[in-house]
Amino acid sequence: MNINIYYGGRGIIDxxxxxxxxxxxxxxxxxxxxxxQYNLYEQRNGITALPNTLKDADGVILASTxxxxxxxGYMMQFLDACWLYGDKEKIKQIYMSPVVMSTTHGEREGMMSLAAAWEMLGGLPCEGICGYIADTTKLENSSEYSKIIDKKAENIYRTINQKMPVFPASNQAVINKVAIANSIDLTPQESEQLSEYASDDKYVKKQKEDLQELASIFRDKMGQDGAASGxxxxxxxxxxxxxxxxxxLTAKYRINFVEGGKLKxxxxxxxNSKCSCRVAEEEGCDxxxxxxxxxxxxxxxxHMTFQRAFMAGSIKMKGDFKLLRSMDQLFELMETKGS
Known part of the structure; x- marks a missing residue:
């Protein structure tokens, strides 16, 4: 039986x-x-090649701190490499035991994330080890901790040796449904024709020119349809x-158009109850x-009120904002909407 251990920590003594x-x-x-055992920090420049080492493995232990x-981070790089370059058919037959020890917090979450990642790769997760260890010397000198580790290691051995069945996980079901891109079924003639078109620079250039011409036509048409004419x-x-x-209410308003002198x-x-609207150049407006x-x-x-246009930045104003807000009361323009 072959078991590979992939250690994703930094390799510090304690x-x-x-x-x-x-x-x-x-x-x-x-x-x-x-x-x-593969220490990922020592092989960080060749992590993308490490999935090849899974070929002869019956089980793996993913260990991290x-x-x-x-x-x-090295462990996540290794899992990324397994996803991108690993033999998924081989991974389906490999049991994985996560070992995550923590010097702060989060060991259970770390173990669960490794198990979930292996399931998404299609592999078979088995019993793991996790724990919080603030002082490594206590771990080394404790007979009780040693018994726990020995027992866990024996369980890992039994699971891999006996190839114990594992319940299917929803992670695998989701991957099978949505993560695999659907291929386009083409006949050999269609594939050959598509390849000819894709490699024909003149054809591709002509297609781009046609698309640009169509875009220009629609852009001009939209500009004409949306142009103001009053x-x-x-x-x-x-x-x-x-x-x-x-x-x-007594106030004097002036509406300037920013079309560069085209509109006065x-x-x-x-x-009060009197209103005068005229086209003129006058100063001293409120x-x-x-x-x-x-x-x-x-x-x-x-389609829009004066206040909403101001809040959206569509119009600019100088003067009393309360008077600007009153314009929506002075002119019942919203009644014309939909008419």
Whole structure:
């Protein structure tokens, strides 16, 4: 029987995981098991090739230490390599026992994450070892801890030697359903034709030009459909028609358009129940609004209010914000929505 141990810690002297896997190795060796240990920190430049070492293994032990949060980075790199380059059919036959010791906290979560990762690879998880060890000397000198490790190692041996069945896990079911990309079924003739098109630079270039031309046509059409077409005089008439008096309100508004002089400003003069809307250049207004023509037409059509447009940054204003908010009360523009 062959069992590989992959150690993902940093290899420091007082690492409790090293103490545990050393004792596990001694027990398995007495049971005539060939044990091969791979220290990932020593082979960090060749981790992507390590999945090849799984070919002759009947079981593996993934050992890591939680020093602050989660298992070590080298172990995750090894699991990534197994996912990308490992022989999934071989992994399906390999039992894995996680060994996670912690000097802080999180050993159980670490052991569960290793088991879940191995299940997602398609492998067979078995009993593991986890524990919190603040002082490695206590682990080395404790006969009770040694008995626990010996017992766990024997259970690992029995599971692998007897090839005990394992209940299927939902992780594997999910991977089988969603993680495997569906291939496109093509006839040999279709595959050959597709390859010819993909390798034909002239054909690819022509396709790109056609797509750019279509995109330009649709872009121009959308620009024409969404273009504003009114003028300041028409806007002033709409505002005057939709005026609703607000008692006690006296204010003077100026609406500037940012189209670069194409549209003249609109002056709105409110005096209680009276309203005057005119196209003129006048100063001394209480509120000055700056907007583009399209946004202003959306407000007139009832698709947006003055206040909402200001909050969205679509219009800019100078003056009293309360007076700006009153414009939505002065002009019942929302009634025209959907008409």
């Amino acid at each position: 690492d409790p995981t090293l103490c545990v896997i050393s004792q596990i190795t001694a027990v398995l060796t007495e049971l005539n098991v060939k044990v091969q 939680v020093e602050w949060f989660g298992v070590g 003028n300041s005089e028409e806007y002033a008439k709409v505002l005057l028609k939709k005026f609703t008096p607000v008692a006690g 400003p609109i002056i709105i003069d409110i005096n 509120v000055v609004i700056s907007t583009d023509q399209k946004i202003f037409e959306e407000i007139l059509d009832g």
